[in-house]
Amino acid sequence: MTLGQHIENGAHFAFTDRWGGVSAVPYEELNLGGAVGDDPAAVLANRVIAARALGIDPELVVWMNQVHGRDVAVVPGPWGPAADAPSVDAVVTTRRRLALAVLTADCTPVLLADPVAGVVGAAHAGRPGLVAGVVPAVVEAMVGLGAEPGRMTARTGPAVCGRCYEVPAEMRDAVAEVVPAAYAETSWGTPAVDVVAGVHAQLAEAGVAHLHRSPVCTLESRDHFSYRRDRVTGRLAGYVWLE
Helix, strand or coil, rough: CCCCCCECCEEEECCCCCCCCCCCCCCCCCCCCCCCCCCCHHHHHHHHHHHHHCCCCCHHHHCCCCCCCEEECCCCCCCCCCCCCCCCEEECCCCCCEEEEEEEEECCEEEEEECCCCCEEEEEHHHHHHHHHHHHHHHHHHHHCCCHHHHEEEECECCCCCCCCCCCCCHHHHHHCHHHHHHEEECCCCCCECCCHHHHHHHCCCCCCEEEECEEECCCCCCCHHHHHHCCCCCEEEEEEEC
């Protein structure tokens, strides 16, 4: 398991790969997604494995029921049973040691923190969420809790890159009309959408000062789950929390 953990001023950011868990083919090994057809017991075991590897309490990890929208939930504490997770694509909290988690398998996981204000956020930004505005929505929600964009650090994790995310020309044009930075072309010369570039453009426009992106393309990397490549597959996770 490669966790890709970064610690900055008491804020922890981490992204998983697909190895080190107990799930069987086609979800091997560290599938953290509970709605993809995997054995629920294996998913639960994997979530415990990942949390313990990060040094966090598995009971203090907040998951979402992601629906490709822009709604944000303010999280005071754990939801309880997984079934109680709200249908949102971003979460924010001021509670320390409460880890916010986002699931992806090509979409862009966005983790944010303002350690001075004691606020963190996590967002799931696929193509629909990018267009809907989930990124500015999560920044706005953090500001509402006292964060300042100029102090925020944002990290995006492994995601499909613009050179690989082929779409019809009409779809590219529709996305680019809302987020011009997402306009892209595949490495073989066809229309594409660069969600990561679009996310970073929206973060910059919102005033987020410190931006970092993973170099990993999920479709190209066999160490990561990719829905576009494999269809039936697991989910990676990104986590953010404050000490």
